[in-house]
Amino acid sequence: MTSGNSSGHRAHLAHHFSESSQQSESARMGMWIFILTEVLLFGGLFVAYTVYRSANPEMFYNAHKHLDIHLGTLNTIVLITSSLTMALAIRSIQLNDRKKSIKLLATTFALAAVFLIVKYFEYSHKFHLGQLPGKFYTYTGIEGSNPHIFFSVYFMMTGLHGIHVIAGMIAISWVMRITIQGRLSSEYYTPMELTGLYWHLVDMIWIFLFPLLYLIG
Amino acid sequence: MSGHSTHENRHVVSFKTYLATGTALLILTAATVGVSFIKLGGWNAIAAVGIACLKAILVAFVFMHLLYDKKIFLVIFSVAIIFLTIFLALTMFDILSRGEIYPDYEEPIEKNAVIYKKAEPAPTGEPVEDSTPKNH
Numbered sequence: 500m501t502s503g504n505s506s507g508h509r510a511h512l513a514h515h516f517s518e519s520s521q522q523s524e525s526a527r528m529g530m531w532i533f534i535l536t537e538v539l540l541f542g543g544l545f546v547a548y549t550v551y552r553s554a555n556p557e558m559f560y561n562a563h564k565h566l567d568i569h570l571g572t573l574n575t576i577v578l579i580t581s582s583l584t585m586a587l588a589i590r591s592i593q594l595n596d597r598k599k600s601i602k603l604l605a606t607t608f609a610l611a612a613v614f615l616i617v618k619y620f621e622y623s624h625k626f627h628l629g630q631l632p633g634k635f636y637t638y639t640g641i642e643g644s645n646p647h648i649f650f651s652v653y654f655m656m657t658g659l660h661g662i663h664v665i666a667g668m669i670a671i672s673w674v675m676r677i678t679i680q681g682r683l684s685s686e687y688y689t690p691m692e693l694t695g696l697y698w699h700l701v702d703m704i705w706i707f708l709f710p711l712l713y714l715i716g
Numbered sequence: 717m718s719g720h721s722t723h724e725n726r727h728v729v730s731f732k733t734y735l736a737t738g739t740a741l742l743i744l745t746a747a748t749v750g751v752s753f754i755k756l757g758g759w760n761a762i763a764a765v766g767i768a769c770l771k772a773i774l775v776a777f778v779f780m781h782l783l784y785d786k787k788i789f790l791v792i793f794s795v796a797i798i799f800l801t802i803f804l805a806l807t808m809f810d811i812l813s814r815g816e817i818y819p820d821y822e823e824p825i826e827k828n829a830v831i832y833k834k835a836e837p838a839p840t841g842e843p844v845e846d847s848t849p850k851n852h
Contacts, residue, residue, distance in 0.1 A: 531793060539800065550807060550808075714748060
C-alpha cells in the first residue's frame, strides 16, 4: 500500500494520520462497521418477517398478491442500475474524470428519485384501499387471519428502506456538490467512496426485500 | 488483475467488470421473477433467498470492492452476516418448536380485536356487537 511519499502536505490529510492511504483505510473501516450495524438493524425486521410468515404462511401468500409485481420489478431494475452508476462514478473520480463522475452521480440521484416516485404510487394505492398496518387496516378482500400483519411488516421494512434511500439521496447530492467545487480528485475521494458503500448497502437490502415481499411463490 | 491504479495504489476495477456485474444482477432479477411463477412449493422460498444471496455477493464483492480491498472489511461484513444467521436460526428453533409446548400457539393473539369482527360473518338475527364478549 505505501509508496513512501508521506511528506506531501495534502489539504485533506488530518494530522493524526501519517498517510492518505491510512486515513482512507480508517474511513472505510468505520463505514464497514456502520454497515454491520445496519445489517443487524434490518436483520431484526427480517427475523420478524420470518416469524410471522412461518406462523401465517397462507395469509402471507394471499396478501402478497396485492403488491404490484411490475412496480416491484421496475424498482429493482432502477436500484440495481443506480448502484452500477454509483460504482462507475467512483471509477471516474479514481481516473480523475470529474465531469463524468458528476454526470454519473446525477444519474444515480435521478434513479433514486424514480425509485421513491414509484414507491409513492404504491403507497398511495394501499392507503386508498386501507391496506395499512395494525389497527389502521380496513381492507376486507384478503382471505386468512391477521392480514394486517403482512402490511405491518411490508410498511415497516419498505418504510425503513425508503428512509435510507432519502438519506442516500442527501449524501449523493452533498458529494456531487463537493465534486463540482473541485474538492475531490483521484488523490482524495473518500466521501464519494463511503457514499457509494452506503448506496450499495441500500441496493443490497432491496435485493432481499423484493423477493421476500413481492414474490412469495 | 488488470486495470489501472490510483495514487494510493488502489485498484481501479475495469469498466467491463462493472458492466458485466450490473448485467448479471439484472439477469438474476429476471430469474427470480421467473422462478416465482413456477409452483415449487417450499423450494420457491429457497430459490428466492438463494438468488438474492447470489446478487448480494455480487454487489458486495464487486461494487463494494470486497474482492479488491483489505480483507479486514470482508471479516467485518462476515461477522454481521454470521450474527444475523445466529439470530435468525435460534429464533426459528424457538418459534417452530413452540407448538409442542403451547397447543394454543396457532390462535390469533387477540381474538376479540376490532379487525377480526368483520372477517367473521355475523350470526343471523343478532347484532354484531352482541356476538362477541366486550373486552375492556
